[in-house]
Amino acid sequence: MNGLYDSLTVIFIFPLIIYIGANGKNKSKLTNKICAFLGDISYPLYIIHFPFIYLYCAWVFDNNITISQGIWVGTGLLIGTLLLSYLSLRL
Template sequence: MRTKKKNSASKHFTYTCYFSHIGLFGASGTTTGKSSIKICKFLGDISYPLYMVHYPFMYLFYAWVWQENLTFTQIWPITLLLFLGTILVAYLFLKLYDEPFRKWLSKKLLMKS
């Protein structure tokens, strides 16, 4: 019982302190080079679409790996393709759905005011 309380306390500490500091350090950084600014903008733009589309891909991938009992050496090329493919799908989702919807929604809301 005592170990369970320690584990709970350590999880609480980790979630509240450690992860919040990671976010703080990431948000307080600055970029100065043109290429790093472009990369950061691209990653920031696709972050939410990537969050939305990666779940189905990952669940199907994990189910396949688990069912076939595959090793790392067997799956690393597919993992790389999945990584790049997920970024591509997120980008397409951003350009074909997210940005047009936000533009339409902005016009709709600005017309009312």
């Protein structure tokens, strides 16, 4: 069942998402700047986020961290990863 779900998602849902995104029109300059920034930062973020996720998950599971404790580290990790991605893009 999982193989069927994966196949149908890749064949139908992913192309639909790309089609919808490719046909969207931005009407304001701010929206264009935000979309351009997100598009530019997506590849550096894709490259560097994985080790940070593994470290965070290992820390949470090994130390039995609660949500109220982990949310602050997770938020800081998100912001730090975005900043590192931006620096990677610019440098």
